[in-house]
Amino acid sequence: MTDPIRLALVGCGRQMGQNLVPFLQRLEGHRIVACVDDVPTLARAMQARTGAAHAVADVRELDLDGVDAAVIAVPPQPSSMLTRYFVERGISCFVEKPGGESTAVLDALCQAEQQSAAHVQVGFNFRYAEALQQLHGLTHLTRATPSTASIGFFSRHPETPQWGVDSTVEAWIHQNGVHAIDLARWFQPAAVSKIDVHLILRDPDHFFATILLRHADGSLSVLRV
Structure with missing residues (x-):
């Protein structure tokens, strides 16, 4: 019988509590052994919820054995x-998106992973959904020539600033915008030569934006978020 995978939860805030832990609790084959957060009360609350043996404020306090x-x-x-x-x-x-603050940082992380026996998975990307895989395959010939892709992505969350940023718009882009941008770059992989952004701000916490990505091959991606 295979021993359960021993998990450390790092960052015991809203995303971990509302989304990741409930999903983990539906899975078998693992055991949560440690909770880490620089807010000790959050780490202890997650420890009580999951039955983890340890709650610490810094990953350096963990016994990685x-x-x-x-x-x-x-x-x-x-x-x-x-x-x-x-x-x-x-x-x-498993690290929540976007996994890093810049392309250079992510490239360095990829190099570190390649030199290690460890694996890294960054969040969920919609390009791996079955329906989108099928759509990508069906449109292959059309996208082989200059074309237009239109993507709409709408979500009510987050409704307030989070992720360590000062505005709801920036927090939304961190949490959701990455999905729309990733899909656009997947369907239209040619280099982006120009970006136009039109933002309608209803109030500090609600907005609508249209983003036009003009590609080097003449293609156009239209993102409505």
Whole structure:
């Protein structure tokens, strides 16, 4: 019988509590052994909820001999630092999107992963949904020549600033905008030569935006978010 995977939860805030832990609790084959958050009350609350043996404020307090993998849900900058900390020590990670604050940081993280026995998965990307895989395949010939892709992505969450940023718009882009942009780059992979953004701000916490991505091959991506 295979031993359960021993998980450390890093970042015990809203995303971990509302989305990741409920999903983990529906899965078998793992055991949550540690909860980490720089707000000790959050770490202890998650410990009580999950039955973890340890609650600490810093990953450096963990005995990694007792951890097989980490689930990380923190803002982008600490996210990349924490993921790299685990990867360089052979601990595989699931890390919430976007996984890092810049392309350069993510490239460095990829290099660290390639030099390690660990694996890293960043959040859920809609390109892996079955329906979108089918659509991508069906439109292959059309997209082989200059074409237009129109993508709409709408969500009520987040409704207030979070992820360590100052505005709801920026928080929304961190949480959801990455999906629309990733789909646009997947359907239209040619280099982006120009970006136009039109933002309608109803109030500080509600907005509508149209983003036009003009591609080097003459294609156009239209994102409505």
